[in-house]
Amino acid sequence: MTNIELGGDTINAPLADAESTVYEQPLNERLRTFLRLDFLYSQAIYHNDKASSWGSRAAMTSLIDMLAIATRGDVRSDVLKELERNITHLAEYQSHPNIDVARLRALVGNLQRLRTDLGSAGAAWLQPLRDSEFLAAIKHRSAIPGGTCEFDLPDYYFWLNQPDSLRMPTFVRWLGLLRPLCDAIAELLWLTRQNGRASEQLAGSGVFNINFDRDTPYQLLRITLPANTQLYPEISGSHYRCNLRFLEWPAVDSRPKQTALDVKFMLTCCP
Numbered sequence: 001m002t003n004i005e006l007g008g009d010t011i012n013a014p015l016a017d018a019e020s021t022v023y024e025q026p027l028n029e030r031l032r033t034f035l036r037l038d039f040l041y042s043q044a045i046y047h048n049d050k051a052s053s054w055g056s057r058a059a060m061t062s063l064i065d066m067l068a069i070a071t072r073g074d075v076r077s078d079v080l081k082e083l084e085r086n087i088t089h090l091a092e093y094q095s096h097p098n099i100d101v102a103r104l105r106a107l108v109g110n111l112q113r114l115r116t117d118l119g120s121a122g123a124a125w126l127q128p129l130r131d132s133e134f135l136a137a138i139k140h141r142s143a144i145p146g147g148t149c150e151f152d153l154p155d156y157y158f159w160l161n162q163p164d165s166l167r168m169p170t171f172v173r174w175l176g177l178l179r180p181l182c183d184a185i186a187e188l189l190w191l192t193r194q195n196g197r198a199s200e201q202l203a204g205s206g207v208f209n210i211n212f213d214r215d216t217p218y219q220l221l222r223i224t225l226p227a228n229t230q231l232y233p234e235i236s237g238s239h240y241r242c243n244l245r246f247l248e249w250p251a252v253d254s255r256p257k258q259t260a261l262d263v264k265f266m267l268t269c270c271p
């Protein structure tokens with residue numbers, strides 16, 4: 001079993017490539033929400049682009065899940081605060097030597113644009129989606145296994161069988177209301193990953209423990225493994241301490257077990 005203490009030094013995190021797999025673990029509730037919304041937004045775009053009734057059905061499921069998250073708390077306010085925090089933080093680097101000022105200004109300008117777009121949406125930005133009886137019926141029936149079948153929601157079935165040229169733009173309009181939020185989240189997640197502190201580590205007998213410096217809170221943990229490995233990490237903990245166990249993947253019908261081997265991996269801690 002290996003233990004490390006993490007301080008506040010930060011270096012640029014290496015990007016994953018086609019020969020590696022990255023596993024991410026959020027270390028606070030805000031980032032957990034951001035990652036879920038980013039995942040669902042990407043999934044909705046992917047399925048809608050399939051240009052089929054089944055693709056629209058899958059995209060709608062993602063949209064309903066996004067609404068459930070976005071209406072549960074003041075996510076918009078959290079994103080605006082994070083944008084403002086990053087703009088202020090980056091602006092402090094303008095006077096530092098060896099800084100690409102043009103690139104820095106472009107980055108700050110992009111964050112300011114995202115802040116303006118999201119702020120302009122207003123406090124009632126999701127009201128059109130909340131007021132839609134059509135979407136409300138789908139959301140209600142989605143809680144029932146198979147509850148959106150044609151005999152449960154004939155109007156939904158009718159819409160799904162409309163020509164792609166009519167159905168897809170409607171969904172894009174709905175998803176467009178969430179776009180300012182999701183574009184901002186995508187940029188914030190990119191910045192978080194780019195600011196990660198990366199180091200090569202060894203998990204003795206497949207176990208690794210991390211104790212974080214409380215004066216330097218981290219938001220995201222990233223574990224990078226070779227893509228062809230038969231191992232994956234099981235991560236638990238918080239922004240104070242994390243425990244990693246590397247499990248051997250047997251098959252879908254077998255129970256995974258902790259490896260007895262020492263595991264080399266890339267650990268990236270993102271503030």
